[in-house]
Amino acid sequence: MNQRQRLSLYHTHIKLLGFDLNSLNQNSSSSSSDAVSFSRNGYAVSCTEIVGVVVSHDLKPNRFLKFSVDDGTACVGCILWLNHLTSPYFASRHQPDVRIMGNMATHFASQIRVGIVVRVRGKFSSYRGVVQITVSDVVVEDDPNAEILHWLDSMRLALKCYDLSPAPT
């Protein structure tokens, strides 16, 4: 895999294990309040996919749902925003799109409860210095082997793709 292909991982939902995700490097920029960037093994990353058991659930209606996913290696904090119709962040966006996003988020939130296994995709973000996932979509996994297959996928991808060569200097 060449440098260009490695860099293309930036927009990929990389499959990570919890312990690996929690140890990503965070780089803060003073130029913007939300300009925390993330890197793994020297390469910039932005999106991820994890699979695990929901072990905590904290819902603030019309604001957010915070939940934790335990994949057997660590717990990962996740935040699913539910404030699409009230947040100024979305005010300048195309409102029909915002409504669809809001409805999807509400649907995801209604499915999440402690004890189920979920596949979560989203972007890395940082809260009080700890890496978390700002959730973009959630799939409830009914297959009892889903978590095991995600372990194997994550290890295979780390060994054959994400870890292949030393970071560029």
Add this chain to the structure above:
Amino acid sequence: MKPSSEFFKDGASLRVTGKLVEYSVETAIAIIVDGNVNLKIDTQHLRELSIRIGSIYQFIGELLVQSDNEATLQARVGRNVDGIDLNLYHQSLQLLRQFQADHLNKRTN
């Protein structure tokens, strides 16, 4: 779970998997078995969990070790995992532990 296990520590957060062989409605204590090892599970906080003898369950919780070395997992999460491939699970778990140890070693070196 045996006292010789590295995970046999009071307060340890554990995830355990096994076949449910006994359950008491009065005490909400279940017993799961994996191979020749069994473990008591306190399911009092899992009111929504449907218990079925003979099914495979996975629990997450904290281990309570009493003075007589009797251990009970105080479960906070539980789910039925009937259909899980236990051979694949055990083999994958070994790989996962090795992978995690290798990564931690790489980071500290």
